[in-house]
Amino acid sequence: MPNELVPVEAEFAPPAQPPGARDRHISGETAEDLKRATAANTERAYARWWNMALAWCEREGRTPLPMTAETIAExxxxxxxxxxxxxxxxxxxxxxxxxxxxxxxxHFRAGFEGQPNSRAARDLIKVHRQDRARDGWRPRRAKPVTLDVLRLLLAQCDTSSLSGRRDAAILVLGYGLMGRRSELASVTIDQLTVSDEWVTVFIPMSKTDTSAHGEDIDIPRAIAPDIDARAIVSSYLEGLAEHGVTTGRLLRSIDVWGNVGASMTGETVNEIVKRLAKDAKLTDAERMTAHGLRAGAPTDAAERGVPVPFIAEHGRWSKNSTQVLTYVRPADRRRNNPLLPRDNRT
Incomplete structure (x- = not known):
């Protein structure tokens, strides 16, 4: 049974093509390169679902490539x-x-023109969403790490140790960049520029910059009167330099003796944020993840009345993305609540 998202030599291959079909053939090497155009996390998720589909089709005696509308719905x-x-x-x-x-x-990667008919499948997903809503289900989202929460997490970082300084850098960079954990894990030392009033991070590629033009993201030195991003990041860089680390990935594993190791993954970044939330004894620590850093800054910005396009641009959300609105709308609803006295509205 194939275990690739779209195996090159699949047991369930498309029908034989007429002469000239070679013009529409994509080699295995090219197919692998095309996979890299999709974010790694998404690629792994797609592969997992596709393997489930293959196994289900085999059990049910159905053909996975191409799938009929009825098979997709089932x-x-x-x-x-x-x-x-x-x-x-x-x-x-x-x-x-x-x-x-x-x-x-x-189906697209297997070379089928057009997409399989998924109308019935989408209707089923809508029914599933309605059923879950009637049962009291609501989407679980990471709790935004707003400035009040950020202060509590920073208080758990032992800045007398290099690992504590690294954790503090993760917090201020994640918040200041409105960054994805994968972006944080990928930052290299030479992509950082620290000036008197700014910490600038060059992001070479993101989901909204798939052509990899790259852009500089500026984080103000004082992201709050009592939080000096420049001092926190500089302290960590100085600690790395003392261990002879001046190039390569910024975020590194650090053992209990303070020895600097290899680069960290996005998942490790996530585990650090969750640990700090647990150490801070937050009542909803189980909802605290690295994604909360990405959600916290736009939440705070919306409270200050920053226009959505500026928030979306800074956080590298698509102009058409609805995700950023999930952070902005609660602030807008509170600020413009029709029951508030006029003098209380801003």
Whole structure:
């Protein structure tokens, strides 16, 4: 059974093509390069869903490539009635959306023109969302690390140790960049510029800059009167230099003796934020993740009345993205609440 998202030599291959079909053939090497155009996390998720689809089709005696509208609908229906082996809980509507995207991507990469008919599958996902809502389910989102929470997390960082200085740098850079954890893990020392009033980070590529033109993101030295981003980042850089580390990845593993090791992954960045939240004894520490750093700064900016386009540009969200609005709308609703006395509105 193939275990690739779109295997080159698949057991379920498309029908034989007529003469001249070679003009529409993509080699295995090119297919692998095309995969790299998708974010690594998304690629892994797509591969997992596609493998599930292949296994389900084999059990059900259905053809995965190409899938009929009925087969796609039945696969989504099967997922609706299933539970995740990882969490033991039913799959969320967002998970079903991702599974459907994985199936559509598999067809595209296998060379099928057009997309399989997924109208019925999408209707099923809508029904699933409605059923979950009636049962009291609501999407779980990472708690935004706003400035008040950021202060509590920074207080857990032992700045007498290099690992503590690294953790503090993770917090201020994650907040200041409105950064994805993968972006934080990828920052190199030579992409940092520290001046009197700014910490500037060059982001060579992001989800909204897939052509990799790169852009500088400026973080003000004082992201709050009592939080000096420049001092925090400079202290960590000086500590790395004392260990002979002046190039390569910024965020490094550091053992209990203070020895600097290899670069960190985005998952390790996430674990550090979760540990700091637990150490701070936050009541909702289980909801605190590295994504909260990305969510916290736009939440604070919206409270100050910063226009959405400026927030989206700084955080490298697409101009058409609705994700940034999930952080902005709560602040707008509070500020413009129709029940507030006029004098209390800003």
């Amino acid at each position: 696969f989504i229906g099967y997922l609706m009635r299933s539970t995740s082996q990882t969490t033991g809980k039913p799959y969320s509507p967002a998970s079903l959306d991702q599974a459907l995207s994985a199936v559509r991507t598999a």
